[in-house]
Structures are given as structure tokens and as C-alpha cells.
Amino acid sequence: MHAVRCLRTGRLLLPALWGLALLLLLGCRAQDTEANAKEDDRTYRVGTPVADSSVAAVVSSEYGSDTLTAEAFRQQLAFILQRYxxxxMNPALLPEVHKSIVEDFIVRHVVDGEIARQGIQADPATVEQELEQIRSRFPSPEVFQQALAQDGLTEDSLRGMLAQMIRQRTFREQIEAKATPPSDKEVEDFRQQQAEQVHVQHILFRLNAGASEEEATAVRNRAQAVLDSIRAGADFGxxxxxxxxxxxxxxGGDxxxxxxxxxxxxxxxAAFALAKPGDITAEPVRTQFGYHLIRLVERRKDDSLMDAAEAREQLTEQRKQExxxxxxxxxxxxxxxRINPSIVQAKL
Known part of the structure; x- marks a missing residue:
């Protein structure tokens, strides 16, 4: 199931304005640790910096041009910091947060631009139905109107938000329909793979996005020093x-x-290559998050395989996401x- 992360403003529960297109298009799944995320590559281009102090970023494409104001950027940042x-408490994370706000802005630009190009529309009846579902959460029409006012919204502006959500949802569904269904062999291979599990600990030495070669070397050296200590007898946990x-x-990194x-x-x-409990990676492992030391605690293989229908469903969902x-x-x-580096303190 694809979830839209929501925030409560006043007493009105609405999808977060920031992250809307990205969350609707890609879906979102909360993860406990950075090791549980998927790598992605930057595919957009970065132009010359912006000097206007009222502008955080400007994105342009065949769909036109959009501006992320400094005020909107700071509002989104404040919301994220309040929520997390x-x-x-870890300032090293801030560049990634800044980057995520800008990248969501870029995603919304191209997604909404493509939706407009294709002429995807929202059924007015569906918009009204979803609006009525929101109204029904309130004890009276007066309380609903008060919540709208607290958020700086009107029923018409809320309708517009819901209509865009529906268009984005339709766009995603159209893309998912193009996914190739898994074959019987692929389903069986997936069942066998899912039966194998490893229990691991890890130590992460964070490396910020856009770090220089010198910075990467320094972080790797820190990781190597800790690995040497562990090999000399220090406890991994x-x-x-x-x-x-x-x-x-x-x-303890579990x-x-x-x-x-x-x-x-x-x-x-690296984790599945470890053979015996207690084995540790021979050297620090580089991922998008930095360098990891990984220790195998236990390997196991389920006696019973995943149900074939469940495996097919999971593989189908993976194909859709891909x-x-x-x-x-x-x-x-x-x-x-183009970003204003005095506001967006991240290297894209």
C-alpha cells in the first residue's frame, strides 16, 4: 500500500504540501535505519547559482519554470525539524534535508508538468467525495470552516489540492499498468531468495552527499581505525x-x-557474503550514506517458502515501483x- 505522509494543522488532516508529488508518485515507507533505503542517482542538471535572496531555487524544463521561494523553503524546513x-541533534543531517526539499520541488515540477501535458483530469464527483470525507471528520460545519481558516484555506483551495492529488494518483496508476508481470520462474526464484535471511550488526560512519575525495578518505580512515580495533579484540557492539x-x-548496531x-x-x-557468525567485512563498505562495518550474527533459512501468491504480489509491486x-x-x-547556496546549504 502506498501511503501519503500527512500533517495535522489545526484540526484538519491534510496531505503535506511539501513532498506531495514525490510521495504520491513513488510512495513512502518509514525506515528505521539508513541501511534500509534504496540508492538513487541524480538525473536532473544543476545550473548556475541564484543570487536573489528571496529565492531558494528555480527549476526549468520543457514544462516551463517554477520558483521555490526562500520563505517556502524555510517553512518546509521548519516543519521537518519540528516533526523530526x-x-x-545531528547537524550533519541538515544538508540531506535541504537537498530533499529541493529535489521534491524538482519532482513536483516535472510530474505536474507531465500531468498537464497529458491532459489528465480529476473527476469533479470524486473531488467532492473526498472533500466530504474530510468534512465528515468534524463535529459540525462550523468547526470544519474554523480548521480551514486556521490553515489559511478555503473550500475552493482545498478542492484544488484534492483535484491535483487525484490527477497525480491517476498518473501513477497509468504508469504502474505498464509494468511487466513476473514469470512463474521469477516468482519461484524470489521465493527461494526470501527464505534466506541474515542477522547483522553495523557501524555507520556518515558521509554527506557531495563530499570531496579528501573528506571521503578521512571518513574511511576513521572506519578502518575502528575495524582495526575490533580485529584487535574490541567488542563490535x-x-x-x-x-x-x-x-x-x-x-549495538543491531x-x-x-x-x-x-x-x-x-x-x-556485503552482508550476504559473510559466511559464519562473527565474520566482519574485510574492509569498510561504501554506500550512499557513508562507510559501514558489518558483522554477521546469524544466518537462517525458512523451512517453509513464502506462499506463491504472496511472492507474486510482492514481485508485481516491485515491478510497479521500478x-x-x-x-x-x-x-x-x-x-x-539553480539554487541559492546561501539558503540551500547542500551540494546537489
């Missing part, structure tokens, strides 16, 4: 608690059991973004 206070920059640090397809590719390959991702990448190649 742990980010404020204690080293994770001291040094890891991942949410699993307090649990990620529990993972299956294939649940982590970034480089992490998965098709959507490919479409998004193709759209992003059309975009050029």
Missing part, C-alpha cells in the same frame, strides 16, 4: 554504541534479520535546477 527533532552515526547505535531487497545493493552484497522510478528518472532528465 533528532535532526536538530560497544564500538557501534561509541562510533556509529545510525539510529541503531544504541542497540539491524535484526534482513532479506534480499531490503537494503541498498552494496550493503546487501516502472514508476524509471518514469520519474526520465522526467527528471528534462529539468535544470
Amino acid at each position: 527533532p533528532q535532526i536538530q 560497544e564500538m557501534a554504541r561509541r562510533h556509529s552515526e545510525d539510529g541503531s547505535a544504541q542497540e 539491524l535484526g534479520f534482513i532479506r534480499r531487497g531490503e537494503t541498498v545493493e552494496a550493503f546487501e552484497e 516502472t514508476v522510478q524509471k518514469t520519474l528518472e526520465d522526467l527528471l532528465r528534462k529539468a535544470t535546477v
Whole structure:
């Protein structure tokens, strides 16, 4: 199931204005640690910096041009920091947050532009139905109107938001319909793969996006020094608690059991290559998040295979997500973004 992350403003529950297109197009799934995310490559182009202090970013493409104002950028940043206070306790995460706000802005530009180009429309009856569902959450029409006013909305502006959500949902469904169904052999191979699991610990040495070669070398050297200490007898879990920059640090870096397809590719390959409990990666493993040390706690294989229908359903869903991702990448190649580096403190 694809979820839209929501925020509560006043007493009105509405999809977050930021992240709307990206979340609707790609879906979102909360993850406990950075190891459980998928790698992606930047496909848009970066142009010359913006000097206007009232502008955070400008994106242009065949669909036209859109501006992310400095005020809108700061509002989105404030919302994220309020929702995720742990980010404020780790300033190293801020460049990634800045980058995510700008990249969502780019995604919304190309997705909404393509929706307009294709002439995808929202059925007025469906808009009214969804509006009525929101109204029904309130004890009276007066309370509903008060909530709208608190959010700076009117019923007409809310209708517009809902209509765009429906257009985005329709666009996604059209893309998903193009996904190739898995074959019987692919389903059986998937069932066998999912039976294999590894229980691992890891220590993450974070490397910010856009880090220089010198910075990467320094982080890798830190990871190697800790690895040398572990090989000399230091406890892996204690080293994770001291040094890891991942949410699993307090649990000694314990990620529990993972299956294939649940982590970034480089992490998965290294974890499943470990043969015996206690084995540790021979060297730090580089992913988009930085360098990892990985230790195998246990391997297991389920005696019973996943139900074939469930395996087919999961594979089908993966195919849909891959098709959507490919479409998004193709759209992003059309975009050029220019940022104001005094506001957006991230390297794209």
C-alpha cells in the first residue's frame, strides 16, 4: 500500500504540501535505519547559482519554470525539524534535508508538468467525495470552516489540492499498468531468495552527499581505525554504541534479520557474503550514506517458502515501483535546477 505522509494543522488532516508529488508518485515507507533505503542517482542538471535572496531555487524544463521561494523553503524546513527533532541533534543531517526539499520541488515540477501535458483530469464527483470525507471528520460545519481558516484555506483551495492529488494518483496508476508481470520462474526464484535471511550488526560512519575525495578518505580512515580495533579484540557492539552515526547505535548496531531487497545493493552484497557468525567485512563498505562495518550474527533459512501468491504480489509491486522510478528518472532528465547556496546549504 502506498501511503501519503500527512500533517495535522489545526484540526484538519491534510496531505503535506511539501513532498506531495514525490510521495504520491513513488510512495513512502518509514525506515528505521539508513541501511534500509534504496540508492538513487541524480538525473536532473544543476545550473548556475541564484543570487536573489528571496529565492531558494528555480527549476526549468520543457514544462516551463517554477520558483521555490526562500520563505517556502524555510517553512518546509521548519516543519521537518519540528516533526523530526533528532535532526536538530545531528547537524550533519541538515544538508540531506535541504537537498530533499529541493529535489521534491524538482519532482513536483516535472510530474505536474507531465500531468498537464497529458491532459489528465480529476473527476469533479470524486473531488467532492473526498472533500466530504474530510468534512465528515468534524463535529459540525462550523468547526470544519474554523480548521480551514486556521490553515489559511478555503473550500475552493482545498478542492484544488484534492483535484491535483487525484490527477497525480491517476498518473501513477497509468504508469504502474505498464509494468511487466513476473514469470512463474521469477516468482519461484524470489521465493527461494526470501527464505534466506541474515542477522547483522553495523557501524555507520556518515558521509554527506557531495563530499570531496579528501573528506571521503578521512571518513574511511576513521572506519578502518575502528575495524582495526575490533580485529584487535574490541567488542563490535560497544564500538557501534561509541562510533556509529545510525539510529541503531544504541542497540549495538543491531539491524535484526534482513532479506534480499531490503537494503541498498552494496550493503546487501556485503552482508550476504559473510559466511559464519562473527565474520566482519574485510574492509569498510561504501554506500550512499557513508562507510559501514558489518558483522554477521546469524544466518537462517525458512523451512517453509513464502506462499506463491504472496511472492507474486510482492514481485508485481516491485515491478510497479521500478516502472514508476524509471518514469520519474526520465522526467527528471528534462529539468535544470539553480539554487541559492546561501539558503540551500547542500551540494546537489
